Amino acid sequence: MDTGYKQQEVASAYNRDYMIERDYMPEHLLNVLQHFFNENGVKKILEVGVGSGKTMKALRSLGYNVDGIDISPASAELSGVQVASATKIPFAQDSFDCVLGISIIEHLTKAEGIRFIEEARRVLKNSGVIFLVTPNFSSPLHYLQGKKWFAYSDVTHVCFYSPKTLKKLLLAGGFHQAQCVFTTTVSSLEWPLPSFFQNVPIFFKRLINYMLISSPLAFFRDSFWIGGKKKS
Numbered sequence: 001m002d003t004g005y006k007q008q009e010v011a012s013a014y015n016r017d018y019m020i021e022r023d024y025m026p027e028h029l030l031n032v033l034q035h036f037f038n039e040n041g042v043k044k045i046l047e048v049g050v051g052s053g054k055t056m057k058a059l060r061s062l063g064y065n066v067d068g069i070d071i072s073p074a075s076a077e078l079s080g081v082q083v084a085s086a087t088k089i090p091f092a093q094d095s096f097d098c099v100l101g102i103s104i105i106e107h108l109t110k111a112e113g114i115r116f117i118e119e120a121r122r123v124l125k126n127s128g129v130i131f132l133v134t135p136n137f138s139s140p141l142h143y144l145q146g147k148k149w150f151a152y153s154d155v156t157h158v159c160f161y162s163p164k165t166l167k168k169l170l171l172a173g174g175f176h177q178a179q180c181v182f183t184t185t186v187s188s189l190e191w192p193l194p195s196f197f198q199n200v201p202i203f204f205k206r207l208i209n210y211m212l213i214s215s216p217l218a219f220f221r222d223s224f225w226i227g228g229k230k231k232s
Contacts (some may be wrong), residue, residue, distance in 0.1 A: 025054045029225075031186040032213060033100075033131065034062065036227055039183070040129045042097040048086045048116070051105035053079025059107040067091070094125045102133045104225075105166070106157045113159060117173035124230045130175060136224040138162035151224065163219050165225050175228035182225060184213045 035214035036042070043065055047056050056079060059066045061146040069089065074079035076083045084090045086104060105113050120130050135151035137160040142149045152155050161169070166178070167178040200208075211217045218224060 004147075010165065017154045018074050021139070025058050028184060028186045028209065028213065029102075029133070030055075031132065031182050032057055032225065033059070033141075035183040035185070036129070036131060037064065037098065040097070040229070045098045045100055046091065046094050046096045046123060047100045047102070048089065048091070048120070049101055050079045050081050051075055051103075053081065055100070055102055056081070067096075070134065087119060089119045089123050091123045093122045095123045097125055097128050099124060099128070099130045101131070105132055105152065105161065106133075106134045106159055108159060110159050113169065114173065117169055117175075121174045121230055126230065127231045128230045129225045129227055130230070131168070131225065132166065133223060133225050134161055136162060136219075136221055137225075138164070138219075138221045140220055141222045162224060163224050166224075166230075170226070170228040174231050176231050178226060178228040179225050180224055181218050182213055182227070184210065 037045075044061060045064055045066045047059075047066060047068040048070075050056050051068045052075070053068065055067045056066045068079060069084040069086075070076060070079065070081055071083065071085050073083055082090065087106060088100070101116070101120075103117060108116055117130075124130070135149075135152075135157070141149075146178065151160065163180045167180075171180050212221055
């Protein structure tokens with residue numbers, strides 16, 4: 001889905017309150033990123049769309065070399081990164097081991113999303129990797145909730161993907177080995193489950209959370225994660 005809005009038309013909405021409200025780095029995602037980075041020899045990372053900078057700072061505290069950009073001056077003020085667009089990344093080619101985009105590609109039009117993937121590939125080293133997080137347009141909750149689906153509540157969301165369509169975009173953009181199922185050693189409960197799971201025993205809640213990351217159930221989450229490797 002692409003509403004046709006341009007990136008610059010919604011950039012003014014990315015103010016300080018918007019960034020702080022979304023200042024969230026869940027334990028299970030950080031754990032998955034560590035495994036993904038270790039599996040692919042990642043040391044130098046570019047985060048595109050850093051928001052408040054919480055993810056970037058968390059990764060730096062773990063010893064990773066992380067640069068960041070964001071289109072929002074409010075983000076730059078909060079995080080200390082430079083203001084720049086995902087469609088025109090201000091770094092030289094072959095600069096990074098990973099391009100990280102958490103909740104960024106849904107803010108870009110379809111054409112901008114294609115350009116972002118091209119730019120990500122350009123700045124990645126040979127066999128570098130990309131990792132993206134975005135709402136899942138094919139999730140069961142989207143179909144059940146309709147216009148009340150969480151991703152529609154943010155007016156700056158202009159284009160939505162399913163695991164299938166985003167994988168297709170990555171493959172067309174020069175990536176391969178696309179995956180949506182990841183290794184984790186955390187079964188954190190801080191990831192909220194649907195209300196009908198709230199009364200089940202904690203063991204089963206932890207098992208469900210684990211399965212939603214490390215099994216094909218990951219394709220049914222309300223947001224999905226996808227990684228891919230640059231073709232040499």
